[in-house]
Amino acid sequence: MAQPQMRKPVEYFLDNKKFLHPKLAANYGNWKYHDRPRPGVLHHVAKTGDEVWTVRAGTARQMDVFTIRKLCDIADRFAEGRVRFTIRSNIEYIVSEESKVGPLIAELERNGFPVGGTGNSVSMVAHTQGWLHCDIPGTDASGVVKSMMDALFEDFKNEEMPNRVRLSTSCCEINCGGQADIAVIIQHTKPPKINHDLVANVCERPTVVARCPVAAIRPALVNGKPSLEVDEKKCICCGACYPPCPPMQINDPEHSKLAIWVGGKNSNARSKPSFHKMVAAGLPNNAPRWPEVNAVVKNILMVYKADARPWERMADWIDRIGWPRFFEKTGLPFTKYMIDDWRGSRYNLNASAHVRF
Amino acid sequence: MAKQPHATPLLDQLESGPWPSFVTGLKRLAQDKDYVVDLLGHLEHSYKTRKGYWKGGTVGVFGYGGGVIPRFTEIKDEKTGAPVFKDAAEFHTLRIMPPPGMHYDTATLRKFCDIWEKYGSGLIALHGQTGDIMLQGCTTENVQPAWDEINQMGFDMGGAGPSVRTGMSCVGAARCEQSCYDEGMAHQKIVNNFLDDIHRPALPYKFKFKFSGCGNDCMNAIQRSDMAVIGTWRDNMGTDEALARKWFAKHGMNELVNDVINMCPTRAIQLKDAAAVGQDAHISSVKVSDAQALEISNKDCVRCMHCINVMTGALAPGNDKGATILVGGHGHLKIGATLGTVVVPFMSLKQDEDYDKMVELAKNIVDFFAENALEHERIGEMIERIGLVNFVEGLGLEVDPNMVNCPRSNPYVRTDGWDEEVAKAAARKAA
Numbered sequence: 001m002a003q004p005q006m007r008k009p010v011e012y013f014l015d016n017k018k019f020l021h022p023k024l025a026a027n028y029g030n031w032k033y034h035d036r037p038r039p040g041v042l043h044h045v046a047k048t049g050d051e052v053w054t055v056r057a058g059t060a061r062q063m064d065v066f067t068i069r070k071l072c073d074i075a076d077r078f079a080e081g082r083v084r085f086t087i088r089s090n091i092e093y094i095v096s097e098e099s100k101v102g103p104l105i106a107e108l109e110r111n112g113f114p115v116g117g118t119g120n121s122v123s124m125v126a127h128t129q130g131w132l133h134c135d136i137p138g139t140d141a142s143g144v145v146k147s148m149m150d151a152l153f154e155d156f157k158n159e160e161m162p163n164r165v166r167l168s169t170s171c172c173e174i175n176c177g178g179q180a181d182i183a184v185i186i187q188h189t190k191p192p193k194i195n196h197d198l199v200a201n202v203c204e205r206p207t208v209v210a211r212c213p214v215a216a217i218r219p220a221l222v223n224g225k226p227s228l229e230v231d232e233k234k235c236i237c238c239g240a241c242y243p244p245c246p247p248m249q250i251n252d253p254e255h256s257k258l259a260i261w262v263g264g265k266n267s268n269a270r271s272k273p274s275f276h277k278m279v280a281a282g283l284p285n286n287a288p289r290w291p292e293v294n295a296v297v298k299n300i301l302m303v304y305k306a307d308a309r310p311w312e313r314m315a316d317w318i319d320r321i322g323w324p325r326f327f328e329k330t331g332l333p334f335t336k337y338m339i340d341d342w343r344g345s346r347y348n349l350n351a352s353a354h355v356r357f
Numbered sequence: 358m359a360k361q362p363h364a365t366p367l368l369d370q371l372e373s374g375p376w377p378s379f380v381t382g383l384k385r386l387a388q389d390k391d392y393v394v395d396l397l398g399h400l401e402h403s404y405k406t407r408k409g410y411w412k413g414g415t416v417g418v419f420g421y422g423g424g425v426i427p428r429f430t431e432i433k434d435e436k437t438g439a440p441v442f443k444d445a446a447e448f449h450t451l452r453i454m455p456p457p458g459m460h461y462d463t464a465t466l467r468k469f470c471d472i473w474e475k476y477g478s479g480l481i482a483l484h485g486q487t488g489d490i491m492l493q494g495c496t497t498e499n500v501q502p503a504w505d506e507i508n509q510m511g512f513d514m515g516g517a518g519p520s521v522r523t524g525m526s527c528v529g530a531a532r533c534e535q536s537c538y539d540e541g542m543a544h545q546k547i548v549n550n551f552l553d554d555i556h557r558p559a560l561p562y563k564f565k566f567k568f569s570g571c572g573n574d575c576m577n578a579i580q581r582s583d584m585a586v587i588g589t590w591r592d593n594m595g596t597d598e599a600l601a602r603k604w605f606a607k608h609g610m611n612e613l614v615n616d617v618i619n620m621c622p623t624r625a626i627q628l629k630d631a632a633a634v635g636q637d638a639h640i641s642s643v644k645v646s647d648a649q650a651l652e653i654s655n656k657d658c659v660r661c662m663h664c665i666n667v668m669t670g671a672l673a674p675g676n677d678k679g680a681t682i683l684v685g686g687h688g689h690l691k692i693g694a695t696l697g698t699v700v701v702p703f704m705s706l707k708q709d710e711d712y713d714k715m716v717e718l719a720k721n722i723v724d725f726f727a728e729n730a731l732e733h734e735r736i737g738e739m740i741e742r743i744g745l746v747n748f749v750e751g752l753g754l755e756v757d758p759n760m761v762n763c764p765r766s767n768p769y770v771r772t773d774g775w776d777e778e779v780a781k782a783a784a785r786k787a788a
Contacts, residue, residue, distance in 0.1 A: 006419040007505050011556065012513055013548040016526075016541030019460040024531045031534035033600060033670020044532055045670075052532065062493070064382035065470035065479045072463035072470075083466075084528065085459040085483050087576060094532070112377055128486060131403035133428060133450060133493055135413045140403065142379045143371050150374030171409075175688045176486050179580050211733065213691050240690070246412060253407035266580050268572035268587075269663040270622050273579050273696055287404045288367040311616050311667065342693055 021082035021094040023052045039159045040115035041101055053101050054092050055079070057113040058124050058149065058156055061089035062132065062142050070111060078104040088124040088166070090117045116157035119164065122301065123156065125149065126168040128176040136243050137171035138186035138256040139285050144169050147289040148184075151298055162308035162317065165301065166266075173238050179264030181314035182297055183276045186285070187259035191235040192248035199227040203245035211240050258283040260296050262326075263315040274315050280332050296332070303329050322356040359391045360444075363398035367405060386479040393478055395445035396494065402432055402442075416449050416497050418504045422557040424514030425500055426450040447496045448478070452489035452515035453507060454548065457526040457541035457568075459484060468510050476503035487565065488525035489515040513552075519733075520558035521551040521723065526568035527575040529588075535665060536570035537588025537678040538706035543715060544568050550716050554723065561730035561739075564723055571674065572662040578686070579697045583736045584722055585683040586715065588674075591703050593655045594665070595673035596643035604671050605645035613645065617664050625657035626664060643671065679705040680715070684722060684748075685737030695737040700749060702759035718752075725751050755785055 017025055027046035034044040042054040060067070071091055075083050079093040079100060086092060091113070093104055105115045117123040125148055128134065130141030148167065149156065155165070168177030169184040177183060199205070205228055209217050216234035220227055228248070230241075239250040250256070260283070264276030279300070283292045307329060308317035318326050327334045340348040362384070371380045383400075386393040403409055416427035428448040432441045440446035469490070473479055478494025485491045490512075495503055504514070515523035524547055527533070529540035547566050554560065567578035570588040578585035605613060618626045629635075631650045634642040641653040653664075653672075665672045682704060683697030701718065705711050722736070725748070730739040740748050749756060758764075 006501075007508075009418065009420040009504075009508055009514070009556075011552045013454060013545055013552070014456045014511065014513075016457040016539075016545040019456050019462050019465065020458075020531055021460070024460075029530035029536065029539065031530075031532065031536070032597075033534050033673075035669070044534070054532070058377065059483070060377040060379040060382060061484075062379040062382070062480060062482050064386045065474045065481065066385050067377070067382050068466055068470050068481060068483075072466050075463045081463050083461055083463070085455075085461075087488075087525070087527075089483060091483075112375075114375065114377075126486065131409045132400055133411060133426075133448065134409060135411050135428065137409040139407070140400075143368075143404070146371050146374070146376055146378060146380075149376035153375045173689055175694065178486065178577055178688070179694070207733075211691075238689075251408050256407075266574050266577040268574060268579075268659075268661045269666055270620055270661060273574070275694060275696075285407055287407060288370045309615070310612075311620055311663070344693075 019082065021052065021080060021096075023050055023096045024082075024094065026050065036119050036159070037101075039121060039157060040105065040118055042118060051096070051098075053095050053098055055095070055101060055104050055108065055115060056086070056090050056092050056117050057108045057115050058117055059089055059091055059113065060142065060146070061124070061127070071113070074104070074107050074111065078107045086117070086123075088117070088126055090124055114153060114157050119159040120161045121156055121159045122152045122161060122165040122167065126166070126177050126180065128169065128171050130171045134171060135246075136239070136251075138188065138239070138251045139171050139258065140287060141169055141171055141177075143288055144184065144290050144293070147291075148294055148297060151294045152301070155301065161301075161305055163311050163313045165304075165314065167297075168264075173240075179266060179273075179276050181262065181264060181276075182300060183261040183264060184293055184297065185259050185261060186256055187281050188237040188239050188250050188252070188256050189282075190252060190255040191230050191232045191237055192239070192241060192250045193252075194228060194230065195247040195249065196222040196225060196227040198247040199245065200225050202247055203228070208241050208245040208248070211244055213238060213240060217241055253285070256285055257281060258285060258290070258293050260293070260300070262300060263318050265313055265315045267313075270311075270313075270316055271319065278338055279326070279330070281337060300330055300332075324356045359387055359389055359394050362387055362394050363401060365397050365401040368397065368401050383480065390479065391444040392494065393445075393480070395442035396448065396478060399430060399432060399442045399445050399448075411448065416500055418501050418514070420556075421514055423517040423520050424452050424556065426452065426517055427497075445494075448493070449495045449497065449500055451477075451492040451495060451500065451504060451507070452485065452487075452517055452523065453492060453512050454515045454523045455484055455488060455490050457544040458528050458531050459488075460531065465510075469507070472503060472506045472510070476506075487515070487523050489523045514556060516555040516558070516563070518558040519560045519562045520556070520564070521554040521560070522563050522565045523555070524548050524566040524568065525576045525578075527570050529568070529570040533570060534670060535573065535588075535662065535674060537590055537674050538570065538586075538680055539712075540568040540570050540586075540588070543586055543680075543706065543712060546712050546716050547719055550720065551723070560723070560727050562733050562735055564726060564736065566719065572660055573666065579683050580686045580694075581688075582686050582697065583684060583726075584719060585686060585697045586680045587683065588678065588706075589660045589681050589703065590675035590678045592675040592677035593639065594641045594653055594658065595675055596641050597671050597673065598644050601643040601645050601651070601668065601671035604668050613651075617667050618651075620663055622661055622663070623657045623659050625654045627652045627654075677705070678707065679703055679711070682715075682718065685735070685740050687735040687737045690733075690735060690738065692738050692741055695741065697737070698740070698745060699757075699760045700745075700752070700754055702757050721752050
């Protein structure tokens with residue numbers, strides 16, 4: 001019998017100008033400056049004198065079709081039918097008349113979409129999939145983010161931070177959420193528990209051995225079956241073996257903790273881009289609202305808000321005040337786990353007599 | 358009407374508070390779909406036991422080797438092995454490439470909603486961390502028909518696995534005065550040249566392109582992409598006296614000194630008497646008042662964007678625009694996270710041919726990666742293993758002091774090719 005005819009995919013990429021608001025298309029590459037009339041609103045002026053206003057609102061990122069249709073209804077009735085999304089899942093409405101801004105904001109907020117996320121605010125958290133969809137998550141993503149943004153709601157809606165604040169969360173140490181001013185990342189504290197009955201059937205053992213960053217995994221015969229064993233003294237509990245070999249269960253309801261990192265920066269403004277640094281760990285994976293994590297994040301943010309100078313990002317601020325004073329001001333304990341011993345670690349040590357008192 | 362919902366006392370706690378709740382969204386979907394009723398049960402189980410229960414597998418569409426992220430439940434009845442949440446036993450995601458800059462009209466978004474309500478869970482993430490439109494939650498059976506409709510509405514699938522991945526570009530020239538090239542066009546040209554590598558995973562590991570129009574790097578390209586295209590300019594910074602005076606009148610001397618001049622990382626900005634600004638060909642100056650002006654030494658400027666961010670429009674990128682190309686950013690894997698490093702300090706991006714040259718460079722880089730990286734090794738890790746010089750020479754690029762923070766500080770190097778290298782440097786200088 002003949003196979004049913006399958007449709008061949010049409011391979012192509014979109015015309016990059018197809019969905020632009022007409023004013024954006026007309027002034028493409030020809031903008032002169034912008035200002036922010038109020039938090040959540042950008043006002044761009046083109047060299048032609050054309051103006052557009054952008055209203056930015058927060059979303060849950062993971063949206064049901066009813067919510068997306070509601071956002072579209074607002075775009076059609078209160079804006080001009082064209083929207084875009086930011087890298088942090090905020091929706092932006094672009095309008096060509098200033099008079100539309102007020103009613104648009106009112107309609108968004110009436111429907112529960114906070115307007116903000118611009119300038120020196122705390123924008124929405126860049127996050128991952130977590131328990132909802134990931135195959136290797138140590139925690140959830142959307143839930144952590146929801147509880148964080150509830151706590152930081154006013155900081156999203158207002159521009160009261162010294163500079164912009166970018167947050168991320170990641171459900172495993174791969175850190176898909178990315179570098180951020182404050183990042184919340186799972187930190188496993190125990191070696192994987194191996195289900196030796198399954199390894200031979202599920203895992204390509206040389207691949208798993210090769211995946212370990214500290215060469216702690218070796219092939220072994222366990223109960224007469226080919227399996228793997230972990231040198232638990234060497235193991236750094238990173239979880240890299242788990243994706244290629246799910247029987248090496250790294251996630252643990254009690255021992256998978258959360259760590260907080262600060263000072264990551266993607267922008268080249270002032271200082272070069274930098275990685276975030278660990279400042280707290282051992283926080284419980286306390287679903288559904290992770291109060292311990294939120295307390296630490298909020299504390300760091302409030303100290304930064306009170307102490308940093310205008311335009312200092314988290315990294316710039318810490319660079320000025322120094323790490324000893326960061327720990328002093330935030331009250332966070334400095335422990336031996338914060339002293340780097342990975343490759344390149346000597347560059348993170350203080351090889352000078354520059355000491356803060 | 359869908360079946361009776363499962364009790365979700367933990368997830369219910371994520372419905373309170375002012376931020377939009379994804380749980381409320383899921384519950385709305387669960388009114389109509391047994392699929393989402395069971396998805397909520399599945400997620401509640403994760404919240405209760407604090408573990409994830411999805412495993413991967415192999416699901417795809419005809420003609421492509423990637424783009425669908427398969428998920429099968431692992432919450433099974435201990436005796437029978439049957440899925441406990443049977444209506445959500447399969448929860449695959451379709452990754453769809455967004456338009457550059459993530460611009461949409463509402464008709465397009467509504468079409469996505471209609472298709473996903475018909476074939477999937479009705480849950481859409483805008484957008485995933487790689488930039489895809491993520492249509493989350495589909496049975497194996499429905500993947501192909503859903504994909505057929507999406508493809509026919511004019512969208513194509515993104516990358517997954519060891520392939521070129523979906524690209525991302527900033528809002529850029531469409532709505533930003535700081536844009537230094539046509540990010541959307543660069544994005545489009547790159548993707549169109551790598552469609553085969555996106556859809557048929559055959560590389561050592563993933564390879565990501567990201568396009569940011571200036572050093573603010575809103576796409577986090579230096580950190581998150583294997584090849585980052587960062588807009589810059591090489592002539593003098595632009596200025597606008599009317600906007601500079603307006604800024605100064607509003608913000609005053611303290612902010613000008615503290616927030617602009619003192620924060621320049623290379624001390625390239627000085628405050629001068631308006632009558633005494635330097636006349637050097639590499640100086641930009643702009644009066645902030647009748648008496649005083651900013652003097653910017655463009656040879657000292659590193660195009661970090663700080664002063665332009667503070668005094669938008671009053672200070673601006675120059676006219677001779679293009680991009681700096683960095684290679685090798687990635688997250689924590691074998692060697693820890695790496696940022697990209699400069700491999701081309703400046704590439705002009707003005708004419709069509711300039712963009713074609715960028716595509717050629719990208720092809721060479723991906724070819725070199727395909728031939729030289731180990732399995733599951735990102736290009737940043739490969740460069741760390743083989744050294745930047747071997748990479749740069751392999752691509753036929755010229756070494757440049759902009760590639761390093763400082764020259765080598767240890768003597769452990771063989772320099773017996775010194776005279777030839779000096780001759781090459783002299784030839785570069787003469788060219």
